[in-house]
Amino acid sequence: MTVQTQQELTFVPPLTEKEADVLTNDAMAFLQALATRFADRIPSLLAAREERQATFDAGALPNFLPETADVRSGDWSIRGIPADLQDRRLEITGPPERKMVINALNANVKVFMADFEDSFSPAWGPVLDGQRNLTDAINRTISYENPANGKQYHLNDDPATLICRVRGLHLKEKHVLLNGTAIPGALFDFALYFYRNHKALLENGSGPYFYLPKLQAHQEAAWWNDVFCFTEDHFELPRGTIKATILIETLPAVFEMEEILYALKDHIVALNCGRWDYIFSYIKTFRNHPDRVLPDRQVVTMEKPFLNAYSRLLVKTCHRRGAMAMGGMAAFIPSKDPEKNAWVLDKIQTDKSLEANNGHDGTWVAHPGLADTAKAVFDAALGDRKNQLDVLREQDAPITADELLAPCEGDRTEEGMRHNIRVAVQYIEAWISGNGCVPIYGLMEDAATAEISRASIWQWIRHEKSLSNGKTVTAEFFRQCLAEEMNVLQQELGSDVFNKGKYQQAASMMEQLTTSDALADFLTLSGYELLD
Known part of the structure; x- marks a missing residue:
């Protein structure tokens, strides 16, 4: 470690031998260089979000x-797109836990997105373990033994392509300080994953690939482009070595897709319909608009006009510029009940057919058991093609702002509200206990579901909306x-599980988030304070 790094980069708690394999001197020197150059630009980007929201x-x-019309009209x-990212007909996502990493890379999918963001609770130990697990997977040395039954897990010979999703710009890494200030979690995740793995990834015929979440403006994409260019120059790598897929999961960002592609044109390969967070962002953006209050979460599906317009515009925008257009998540998990499982598979079929017909190049699932069903839809749509970049939707009428912002029809029900409460409390309890990927009522939930649930109720309270029962x-x-x-919940879970968990703490957090005067930007910001 250099003297400058020792002086400026500090750790809380101080590092021990336990972390030395991940936080090597050279890795920390690179992290310090990135943080010194780029961390102090993030507050102004976040402030711009607040100004726009106002x-x-x-x-x-x-x-x-209007000021970027020339980008949208330009040629x-x-x-x-690298060879191993040209066929992304099916992707699976989940946290970088050891067993999950092996199972996901072995699944019948093209890509595994290892997630340090919405399906991950970023306690310090798991953050470092996640980096270890991904390095072991890239080096093909990863294995896992189930302590309960001794079952062994190993990588297959042809694992899926790996992409790392880093934390959003709003999240800090409180255990690493630069001049006494917590550094951005996004830079921590990016720096370690890149530094530890880029050489092996390139030797394997792949590369350092990233998913970037929660962007709201092209200026934020430009910040990431600067990070990527600095990194490539620092390691004397060709421009464009780093590749990124951007999640279009905020309402402001859907109006800047062309600009985001342009700002990252040397590095970007795709945009993704992060539709659950997009619904959450719709609520946040229109929190003061009584005419745009959403109905029950369960009825806000991709068939709704504002969401279907978003999907079609993303496809048209991406394919016009040579980028791929990824579909959204199917959060279902298989059921042991044959009748229920048939219902799940039918839902997957319908959802993925809509995406394939709109021209998406691939889609997401949360569980390996649903990979075959989802993949079959895109296999049929693609035929002998690797993607649908040839689907340009040139005959479409221009998609207008009115279509993208259209109010959503549907009932608000007491049953839906109560269901949201139970789901949000269970998710928050799991998250503050260190688990960000949680099966609840037949769905594999991440933070987006809890965000929609609590924000939706907040908005109903704010505007004193009536339920279907009056x-x-x-x-x-x-x-x-x-x-x-x-x-x-106590009855469903049993008193033993309920009393041993953090359900009362989660309920208190849910109550505060849902009844506060101001709508909190992210529940993970307050939840993070409760993590080790």
Whole structure:
């Protein structure tokens, strides 16, 4: 470790031998170089988000930017797509836990997105373990033995392509300080994954590939481009070695897809419909707009006009510029009940057919057991093609801001509200206990579901919306429902599990988030303070 790094980069708690294999001197020197150069630009990017949101709160609506019209009308394309990213008909995602990494890479999929973000609870130990697990997978040395039954897990000969999703710009890594200030979690995740693995990835015929979440503006994409260019120059790598897929999962970003592609054109290969977070962002963006309050979460499906327009616009925008257009997540998990499982498979078939017909190049699943069903839909759509880049949707009428912002029809029900309460409390309890990927009522949930659930109820309270049974949603009614649903959870889970868990703490957090005067940006910000 250099003297400068010792002076400026500090760790809380101080490092021990236990972390030395991940946080080597050279890795920390690179992390310190990145943080020194780029960390202090993030606050202004986050402040710009707040300034824009203030205009929406005052009644403005998102729209395409007049000042970047020349980018949208220009004749340009992205640099190109590596061979192992040209066929992404099916991707699986999950946290970088050891068994999960092996099973996901072995699944009948083309890509595994190892997730340090929404399906991950970033306690310090698991963050470092996740880096270890991915390095072992890339080096083909990873194995796992189930301590309960001794079952062995090893990589197959032809594992899926690996992509790392780093944390969003809003999240800190509180255990690493630069001049006394916590560094961005995004830089920590990126620096370690890149430094530890880029050589082996390139030797394996792949490369350092990343998923970038929660972007809201092309200026944020430009920041990432600067990070990538600095890194490539630092390691004397050709421009475009690092490749990124951007999740379009915020409402402001859908109006800047062309600009985001342009800002990252040397490095970007695809945009992705991060639709659950997109729904959450729709609620946040329109938190002060009583005419755009969403109905029950369960009925806000991709068939709804505002979501279908988003999907089609993403396909058209990406393919025009030579980038791929990835579909969204199927969060279902297989059921042991044959009738229920048939229902799940039918839902997968319908959802993925819509995406394939819109022209998407691939899609996501959360469970290996559903890979065959989802992949079969895209196998049929693609035929002998690797992707659908030839689907340009040139005959489509232009998709307008009005279509993208259209109010969503559907009922608001007490049953839906109570279901949201139970799901959010269970997810928050798991997250603050260190687990960010949780099976709940037949779905593999991540933070986006809990975010939609609590934000939706907050908005119903804010605008005193009526439910289908005539009841008005108030803070008092919500608190009554929360107390009653905690009793339901205790019965469902059993008193032993309930009392040993952090359910009361989760309920308190849910109550605070849902009844506060201001809608909190992310529940993970307050939840992170409760993690080790």
